[in-house]
Amino acid sequence: MSSELNFLELFLKASIVVQLVIVVLILFSVISWAIIIQRSRILTRALKDSTTFEDRFWSGEDLNKLYEGLSNRRDGLAGSEQIFYVGFKEFSRLKQANPDAPESIIQGSSRAMNLAMNREIEGLETSVPFLATVASISPYIGLFGTVWGIMHAFMALSSAKQATLQMVAPGIAEALIATAIGLFAAIPAVMAYNRLSLRVNKLEQNYGNFIDEFTTILHRQVFAQQKNS
Incomplete structure (x- = not known):
């Protein structure tokens, strides 16, 4: 038997359980890469949009x-545009409804902006936890396929009159493919999950800093109006 077996041959010669394991792991890998590419683009755009808006915000343009x-x-x-819009809208509404309660105006505006930020972060994190799931379970799924494949190979060997390494080696190789594909799916997923999570956390920190700074501006504005009145 040739010592050079390609992946397709190994897959076709494997048991149905191992084949199903391989298909599942390949599907996980494809979905993971789709999420990685999509989320990377979205987070890159979100960071760029946040920087652009904050530059405009701090340029001195009238609020x-x-x-x-x-x-x-x-x-x-x-992102920051949505947070600003929600915060300023709530600020204007509260200021008209209850102009003599500056603390309530500031607290309400800040609360509205924090809720908007939470919704933005939730949207940015969409599908990212799936990468952590793939990273966690793929090696074990692959190991299950390997164990099953080796058991299948030895069971077939038990019915042979003469057992040789040449007879059992292809079956073991077919089984080990499942572990290899499990790692192939898990390693990029865990690396991408860590990287994407760091980028989401950075955006969350940027949004939080913007809320604090904007709240300070609103605080000065509403108390200045109180003194003038």
Whole structure:
């Protein structure tokens, strides 16, 4: 028997259980790479959009004009833009409804912005936990396929009149393919999960810092108006 077996030959010669394990692991790998590519693009764009908006925010543009500009494209807001829009909208509403309660105005605005931030982070984290699941279970699924394949190989060997290494080696090789594919699926998934999680955490920190800074501006504004009145 040739010592050079390609993957297709190993797959076709494996038992049905091992074949199913391999198919599942390949499917996990494909889905993982799709998530990695999609989330990487989304997070890169989110960080870029956040930086662009905050540069505009700190350029000295009037907040009312900035809010009006964002209102014209309400459905397309995300990240820092969405947080600012929600916060300033709530600030304006509370200021009109109860102008003599500055602390309530600031607390309500801050609470609205934090809720908006949580929704943004939840959207950014979509599908990322699946990578952690793949990273955790893929090696064990592959190991299950390997154990099953080796058991199948030895059971077939038991019925042979003469047992040789040449007879059992192909079966063991077929089984070990499952472990190899399990690692192939798990390693990129765990690396991507860690990297994407760090990028989400960085964005969350940026959003949190923006909320604190914007809240300070609103605080100064509302108390300045209180003194003038």
